[in-house]
Amino acid sequence: MSRGHITVNREECKGCSLCVDACPQSVLALSEKFNSHGYHPVEYLGECTGCGTCFYACPEPGALTVFKRWDLMEETAFCPRCEKENKVFREDENPEILICTSCLKPIK
Numbered sequence: 001m002s003r004g005h006i007t008v009n010r011e012e013c014k015g016c017s018l019c020v021d022a023c024p025q026s027v028l029a030l031s032e033k034f035n036s037h038g039y040h041p042v043e044y045l046g047e048c049t050g051c052g053t054c055f056y057a058c059p060e061p062g063a064l065t066v067f068k069r070w071d072l073m074e075e076t077a078f079c080p081r082c083e084k085e086n087k088v089f090r091e092d093e094n095p096e097i098l099i100c101t102s103c104l105k106p107i108k
């Protein structure tokens with residue numbers, strides 16, 4: 001399992017490719033598909049180390065979320081939006097709420 005993981009918010013990505021060029025693992029690429037703004041959003045190809053370089057290269061706040069130590073995140077839950085079992089995390093302020101690592105929305 002990858003040490004890190006990233007989640008892409010396709011609608012926030014402008015397809016500038018800065019993260020693709022910056023990733024030392026070469027695990028990012030622009031999609032051939034379009035988002036609703038007409039951009040080719042970035043896609044995650046796997047085997048992220050969680051270094052965070054893509055996050056700091058990206059000019060769009062909210063386009064990328066990096067999970068460090070993905071391999072140690074064990075808690076999962078069924079996400080009704082994603083319609084599958086995904087890894088989840090809990091924010092420090094509201095530890096009772098589970099957040100899906102795929103859609104980044106709370107699981108109710």
Ligand code: SF4
Binds near residue numbers: 005027049052
């Ligand atoms: S966190 Fe690092 S290894 Fe993972 S996708 Fe971003 S730049 Fe690449």
Ligand code: SF4
Binds near residue numbers: 014
């Ligand atoms: S995630 Fe950010 S840096 Fe990467 S292509 Fe999209 S807008 Fe550019």
